[in-house]
Amino acid sequence: MAEKNKNNFLTEKLMPLFNKISSARHMVALRDGMTAAVPMIIIGSIFMIIGQFPIKGYLDFMAQVFGPNWATVVQYVTNASFNIMGLIAVAGISYNLAKSYQGIDPFSAMIVAIAAFILTIPMQIGKDGGLLIPLKQFDSSGLFTALLVGLFVTDLYVWLMHKNLVFKMPETVPPAVSSSFAALFPGAISLFVVWLVRIGVEATPMKSIPNVITFFLQNPMSKVTNTLGGALVIELVICLLWFFGIHGANAISGVVDPILYAALAANASALKAHEAIPNIITKTFFDNFVHIGGCGATLGFVILMAFFAKDKEMKAMGKLSIGPAIFNINEPVIFGVPIVLNYQIVLPFILAPMANVITTYTAMKMGWVAKTIGIYPPWTTPPILSGILSTGHISGGIMQLFNLVMDIVIYYFFFRSMDRTKLKAEQKLEQAKESAK
Template structure:
């Protein structure tokens, strides 16, 4: 045990600390943090528009009309659907400001243009170009991360090669910086264009399709078994760790199978027959991803009520309401969890534990299976468990999972909290 601790403290921890403090990792962290205020704002209006109480929904529809929810969620769409765009801008700006002689604003503009260049556009009826808004949200986040980092690197390298259009000293700096970016920006966009043309010549057809293309073959073979459920959630969590919206990335492959299993349960339930399936869409949404992907409700509870570091406690208070409604973007991008080695282990272990515990409980008959009712994904735990199974045992199972998730996150949370508190105290002393 002493040797293991020595290895962790002397080798592994310094290595990860070095990695996490590298320019690219800091740029990722700071860039994604820029999206957090918009995510929190969008989460609030999503809760208002999708509050999972039918009486409330009926009352609001009677008061404001049947389209009221869509109108309320205009703000949600405006904030959530620019996540990738904000990320590429923030990452590029954060990356470029680390280099002397580089105007970060110009680098950011080039990266935004490069990001948009990766998106396949359609021609509208009036001849105008239509940009799929979906690629601006978390669906395009992985592309945004790559563009923000590596296009900025290329731009900076070209700038340092003095491939710039120099203006006289009498020209205002804003104008001079814009023209200085002319050649490096053009070359950077040309490189991205070549990559896009190359990808379009393959069966993948577009850059956003690359991830789905490589996932489709293996994931389509996964069935609704315990092993299959573990593989599905493992892939989703790992993708989220790298900034890819895992559920969105594989939903087109997995969801038809899960919905079919849920429909089979509904048919059997109506016929008063034994329910055939444990692994269904509601199994994942209500019993595995409690608080969102990674089962982060337990982690948010710890931050809200037990954090000593001011930053973590404040983030917990901001994240607790969305997390209760299974919206965890504030904590995923606020902590952040993306590319954070300190939290990846419980982020994967908690949903894995939920899968195994719930599957065994349903297999043994201790907890009722999902009956085919699909409560809105924003329905809070306990309530959603009762609705989806038609039995109180569903709510009890969710409560058990929340406690278990909290315990899984606890040790890692304490370690992060101590480290952040120490840094906070040192900063106060220095000030």
């Protein structure tokens, strides 16, 4: 009875609560808005690999063929793609948030949010009298500003639109022109509010909105996240949410990803400047070294099922899942075994990725394994290859192989117990069928 009540509490109370949080419009807008920056990061990473490939013979050959400044020219694309992460984020977040409201033109809302984002950036007057915009605020340094502007300014704009504070054009005016002018008053009021906030902040010792956000939000959160304890907490939350059937990484990406992307971008900047790589905990740290086979580090579990299971059902599930798992897609095993709400497998599902966090962090901290260098291989890149690419060193691939073997060991006892239980049930079913004949 107690077990039944426990299950009812999980399915009727906790799961709906977590689903409601992860599907809230603002969480979805954050997730989808940040995802909009991923293609540019991947493109920039490809050109960074070309320009910074860590083999001296290759670098010397390219310099002889294309000249000493070839790497600088190649990385024009890296600079262009990496240095607009904040701009892409504010546009993506605002567009997706506005789209979730009825009767709102998301493009107009996005334009207002971009203008508000630029309005937060402190500018200087050049010698020729022109404005100088510090482009650093357009890259990962401005992600938190972009996040807050994308949410709050868009909500303010939507609220004003719903108050019907719109400039109505005659019916003869084309719809595209009419919708643009409809945003005139809400857009002007939204920018006026941001302008007032900026004027107020400039009267304080902080001097600028980005300084306020960095001091009160970004720096404290970065210091917590870029630690072993912070990484373990993040991974624990991801695994627990997945156990309840909620995409854990997506659910917390709006809060965590800006910090992880900023850390990755800082590593990329250090690499280009030939300085020491500063950060261990980055987006690629989790995607490539912790989530081997997907969240829960389930590639080890899938290998056990595919090659060592005696139960026909588990072996079949393993063979079906191993292809996607190699490319870090593990929905087949999570919902097929299932792992969701399966108390037999929850412990290794949490322990394996947390062990990966500990071993990888320790190895990188001690200098045994190269840190992630700012290159962002697509999350579907298979292990070993992704480890080498993301660190620029073979030690990254060796680290992944070590973690995979460790994951297999962690899953083994629980896998064997599940396999025996299922095999007995299968044998009893076959015996019942034989008896019925």
